[in-house]
Amino acid sequence: MTTIRAHGVRAAAIGAAAVVVTATATAARADWRYCYASAPDQQRLYVSSPFVQTQPMEVIEDAFRRMLEGRRIEPHAVACPRGHDEAEVRERMDHTASYNRQNGNTVVPLDWSPASLTASPAPRRVW
Numbered sequence: 001m002t003t004i005r006a007h008g009v010r011a012a013a014i015g016a017a018a019v020v021v022t023a024t025a026t027a028a029r030a031d032w033r034y035c036y037a038s039a040p041d042q043q044r045l046y047v048s049s050p051f052v053q054t055q056p057m058e059v060i061e062d063a064f065r066r067m068l069e070g071r072r073i074e075p076h077a078v079a080c081p082r083g084h085d086e087a088e089v090r091e092r093m094d095h096t097a098s099y100n101r102q103n104g105n106t107v108v109p110l111d112w113s114p115a116s117l118t119a120s121p122a123p124r125r126v127w
Contacts, residue, residue: 031082032089033057035064035112036096037075044108045100046073050089051113053082060114067112 035048046068053060057080065078083089097107 032084032086033060033080033082034089034093035060035078035080037064037068037073037078038105039073040076040105041074043104044106045096046075046108046110047093047097048080048110048112050086050093051115055114057082063114064112 031053032050033053034050037046038044039046048064060080061078064080065075068075068078081089081092083092100107
């Protein structure tokens with residue numbers, strides 16, 4: 001009986017380790033995204049916070065568009081580019097912000113993700 005119990009404890013420890021490894025691998029493979037919307041009439045680019053994709057892209061883009069429209073922002077285009085990790089997404093965000101500033105647009109960061117209920121201007125971040 002002691003052998004079975006010891007074996008059961010070891011099996012539980014191995015199972016718990018497998019769950020941790022699986023969760024870590026899943027997070028590493030997750031698609032990261034951010035959303036942006038151009039409003040050329042206002043010379044603005046609205047940019048969300050980076051997030052891990054948990055819903056289909058169309059659902060995310062539609063939610064971002066609805067949030068903007070709820071704030072009376074009429075975007076010309078909405079997109080949610082992806083990256084392999086948060087660092088890659090932040091790099092793309094930096095490039096997008098730089099490009100738009102060079103072209104005379106104001107970049108407006110939004111504290112928004114698909115899971116958030118509301119969006120509000122994020123604290124100023126220097127890109």
